[in-house]
Each structure stands twice: as C-alpha cells, then as structure tokens.
Amino acid sequence: MPEPSAGLVRVVIADDNPVVRAGLAALLSAHPGIEVAAQAADGREAYEQTLRHRPDVVLLDVRMPGADGLTALPHLVPLTAVLMTTYSGDSDIVHQALRLGARGYLVHGEFTADQLPTAVRDAAQGRAHLTPTASTALLTTLRATPAYAPANPHPLTLPADFSRTPSRTRAVMAHSLLSQREVEVMELIASGMSNQQIAATCFISPKTVKNHINRIFAKLNADSRGQAIALWHTLRKAAPTHG
Numbered sequence: 001m002p003e004p005s006a007g008l009v010r011v012v013i014a015d016d017n018p019v020v021r022a023g024l025a026a027l028l029s030a031h032p033g034i035e036v037a038a039q040a041a042d043g044r045e046a047y048e049q050t051l052r053h054r055p056d057v058v059l060l061d062v063r064m065p066g067a068d069g070l071t072a073l074p075h076l077v078p079l080t081a082v083l084m085t086t087y088s089g090d091s092d093i094v095h096q097a098l099r100l101g102a103r104g105y106l107v108h109g110e111f112t113a114d115q116l117p118t119a120v121r122d123a124a125q126g127r128a129h130l131t132p133t134a135s136t137a138l139l140t141t142l143r144a145t146p147a148y149a150p151a152n153p154h155p156l157t158l159p160a161d162f163s164r165t166p167s168r169t170r171a172v173m174a175h176s177l178l179s180q181r182e183v184e185v186m187e188l189i190a191s192g193m194s195n196q197q198i199a200a201t202c203f204i205s206p207k208t209v210k211n212h213i214n215r216i217f218a219k220l221n222a223d224s225r226g227q228a229i230a231l232w233h234t235l236r237k238a239a240p241t242h243g
Contacts, residue, residue: 009124010037012053014046014069015061015085020108024059024085024116031117043072050079056124060102062086062093070096077101081123089133091140098138099192104129104200105138128197135201139184177219185212189225190232 011028013036015021025036037053040046043060044067050058060082062069069084070093076082081103089107097105103123110131111119119129130138178186181202188198195213199206213225222228 007033008035009033009057009121010035010053010055011057011059011120012036012038012040012046012049012055012080013059014040014043014049014064014072015059016041016064017061020061027113027116028120030113034117034120043067043069043075046072047075050076055080057081057083057103057120059083059085059120062088062097070100073097073100073102081126083119083123083129084134089137091137094134094137095191098197103127105131105134107131107133126196128194128200130197130200135203138201178216182212182216182219185209186216186228186232189213189216190229 011034013021013024013028015024018041021039021041025039028034029036037055038049040049042064046058046060047067049055058076058080060069060073060076062084063086069086073082077100082101084097084102084105085108086106087108094105103126104119106116106119106129110133122129184202185198188201193201195206195209199209202209217223217228220228220231222231
C-alpha cells in the first residue's frame with residue numbers, strides 16, 4: 001500500500017448517489033491538503049479509479065448496484081486505505097467490513113464537516129475511525145457470541161500446565177480471570193482488529209488498550225498476540241452453555 005504524499009491526501013469517493021458524492025467531494029475539497037482525485041458510482045469503478053489514480057484513501061459506500069462496497073473492499077485494501085461512508089449501521093455489515101480490512105466505518109449523519117477530513121487524514125496514517133452507530137453495532141455483534149463475565153477480581157493467572165486442563169475447565173477458568181472490559185478487548189483482538197481500531201471502538205486511548213492487552217496476556221500466560229488468539233478460540237469452543 002503506498003504511503004500518503006507529504007502534505008497531501010488524495011481521495012477517491014465511491015457512492016452510487018451523485019448527490020452524496022458531490023457533498024462529500026465539496027466537504028473534502030474545502031480543506032487544504034485534501035484532493036479529490038476521482039469519483040465512482042460502484043465498486044468496480046472504485047477499483048478502476050484506484051488503479052488509475054493511486055489515492056491515499058477511498059471513501060466507499062456499502063450498498064451500490066453492480067459491485068457493492070463489500071465486494072470491492074478486498075480488492076481495494078491491498079492498494080489503499082478504505083474508509084466506509086454509508087447509511088448502513090447493520091451490525092453484521094460493520095463487522096464484515098472491518099474484518100475485510102476497512103480502516104474505519106462512518107455512518108452518514110453522525111459526523112460533522114470537520115470530522116470527515118480528520119477521519120480521512122487519520123485513515124491515511126493508519127488510524128481508525130468509527131462513528132457511534134458503527135461502534136455499537138460492532139460490540140453488539142461481538143457480544144452475541146458466548147462471553148465471559150468477571151467472577152473473580154483477583155489478578156490470577158492460568159497455571160503452567162493449563163494446556164493439559166480439560167477444555168470445559170479451561171473455559172470456566174478464563175471466565176473467572178478476565179474483567180468484562182478485558183473480555184471485550186480480547187474479543188476485538190480475536191476478531192482481527194488492531195490496537196488503534198480497538199481504541200476507537202471502545203472509546204479509550206491506545207495506551208489504555210496496550211495496558212489491557214498486557215494484563216490479558218499475563219492472565220492467559222500468552223507470549224504473543226497469535227498465541228492469545230489461538231487460546232481464546234479454544235476457550236470459546238469449550239465455553240459452558242446455559243439454558
């Protein structure tokens with residue numbers, strides 16, 4: 001993915017509604033340092049314009065005729081940063097877009113004329129932005145999976161022979177180790193989100209995210225992000241069911 005030009009962020013706007021495209025273009029063009037390189041009416045055209053103009057950021061709508069945003073997204077992510085700009089706040093769509101590599105998710109009506117260019121510049125620099133509906137939708141999707149409510153506030157850690165503990169027991173132990181916030185952060189880690197994306201989703205600072213992750217790794221006896229994710233998936237499969 002190319003690095004953004006110094007002092008200039010070039011943008012392609014993809015939306016099937018010409019009024020929305022014109023509005024986004026006007027908002028961005030009014031800010032120094034942002035240039036609207038091209039516009040597109042569907043996902044295929046967005047991909048073609050991205051190949052032609054090599055923008056730093058693509059603003060991508062979800063629902064478009066022909067190739068929609070989610071269809072185009074995997075083809076755009078290797079080329080540039082993608083910021084979803086859409087009226088859709090559906091939980092599954094938000095989650096899918098972020099898993100496919102979107103740098104952020106902005107729902108129309110939830111960002112101001114000043115916040116949009118900030119989100120675009122941040123996306124070009126690798127920082128995530130989620131508007132409130134997108135943040136809530138993502139957490140709703142994650143919480144629909146089995147969660148582990150805190151049962152023990154003490155700073156315990158898993159035993160060294162944890163891998164030999166029966167799977168159901170492992171799930172119960174994890175249930176008691178992590179705080180509710182740590183569970184939320186671990187779910188976001190397991191979904192593939194970066195520290196920046198987690199910070200934006202949970203409305204906390206990247207430093208706080210890092211602190212949570214350090215505590216999670218200590219409690220799970222995990223030496224790396226990959227090891228923690230693998231362990232978490234194992235625990236979730238073994239989670240006790242209720243009802």
